[in-house]
Each structure stands twice: as structure tokens, then as C-alpha cells.
Amino acid sequence: MIAEAPLTDHRPLPFKVDLVIAGALPPLEILNKVHELGFSVSHAYGMTEALSLVNVRSLRHEQTGMQHCEEICNVIMDGVDVKDPTTMRSVPADGKTIGEVMLRSNTLMSGYLKNIQATQAAFERGWYGTRDLAVRDPDGYVRLKDREVDAIFNGEGDAISTLEIEAVLASHPAVQAKAVVGRTKEDRLGETPCAFVKLKEGSSVSGQEIIEFCRGKLPNYMLPGSVVLGDLPVNSTGKIQKFVLKDKAKALGSLFHSNGHLTNGVCEKS
16 A cells, blocks of 8 residues: 555655565565655564564665565574474475474464364474475575465476465556465366456456466466456455355356356456
């Protein structure tokens, strides 16, 4: 909202304003605009179960765009790792092998209130399983890929990050809101990405044009296999309800004509 505010609403800031973002990192274009307005942006990752932030990375603006600057680790969270949830071995720092972010510390919660089953499931492997999927880069940094419940796995066993696809969709000038979920097709093993997109008021873009916009910015196996244009379901806090969209994606199979295109805002990649 700050980045897209009209110029007539801009006011010079009397001093530097520190801004901490939690959750998914906004697109680079948004970060750059906010920085130019005088905000110093940091990105935080954490959760209630950990009782505090796991780490914070400040972001520095360069001519080439926003760059990661430094990482401030939480000194009381002594165990942060990316592990294979089956073998419990740390994944190699190759930037490719996906594992689960796991935590171990005496500052973690002791359990979920009056829910022994959920508590045991969270700590069954001796570490707290965040259900967040990530890779570890050669420089040692942990790079989040997706929530376990949201990740898409295609027929070749590749894990597709919905966050990476959503970041590309968000960079389209006509896109106001977006969400990507997995869609199972009867004639194909695994899932394909299905993008739900809400366009900005006054914009007129087809689903096929959005798919073509993603082509070249994403590897072919990550391209949205279908695009649905329209409003997105949100909860009381404005968070997009992906479980609703997953049900809608399941129902898409019967909507497509033989040419893969409809006029009601649904498009399938040919």
C-alpha cells in the first residue's frame, strides 16, 4: 500500500524509519519503492512456538536493486538447521537439496495447550519441525522455499516453490494479488502449478498473457499450467485462504474445452 500510493499522498519523512517485514518477502520492485521513500527494510522470520525471532536480515539498497546485507542471529536459539525429515541428516549446502527447517533450544515452547498429540508430533524427531521447506546455500545461509503444506511436487519428483512463482506473478504490472496451488490432472502424474490472480482495477490481461510473462523468468516445469482470473478468498486478517483455492483447483478439470481456453477468466497452458 505504501509503495503503490499516488505521488500526491507522498510526504517527506522527517527521519529514517525502520520497517520490519514478517512472512513472505515482497517483490523486489516493492522493496525498492519503499526504500526510495525513506524506509530501512528488514526481513524477519520466526514463529510463536519459538517465542522470539529466529533471525533478522537487514536489506541494503544498491544500484542493482535490494541486496541482503547482514544476518542478525538470535543468540538464544542455538539450534537452527535444515534437515532431511526422514534421515534427520543436515542437507548439503548446495542451494538445491530441499529439507525442513528445524529448531532446537530451551526457548522453544514446552507444548501446545491441552494438545498432547500435536505436541508429540512437533517434537517427535527430537527437534521442533517448522514444516517450512528450505535449502542451505554454499555461504551457509538458509533460503526458504515454501510451506510443506503448500509445496507442489510434479511427476518427476521435483519440489516446486509456490513462493518463487508468486514472486514472478507479483512483478507483473497488472497483478494486484496472487496465489499458487498444486493441481492434479487425470492425464498426468504429480501436480502442476495453478495460479489464481486478481488484476488491478482497470487492467485487462488474459491468463495466457500471464503465462507468457512467466516464461523465461521461470524454468519450464515451474510455469503455471493454468491461470484463473478473479477475486481471491481471504480471512478476517486479509490472508489468502489457499485451502479454498486448492478445492477450486481440483474442480477445474471439467471446465476446460478441448482447446484449453475459456472466456470466463480461466486459461490453461497449451
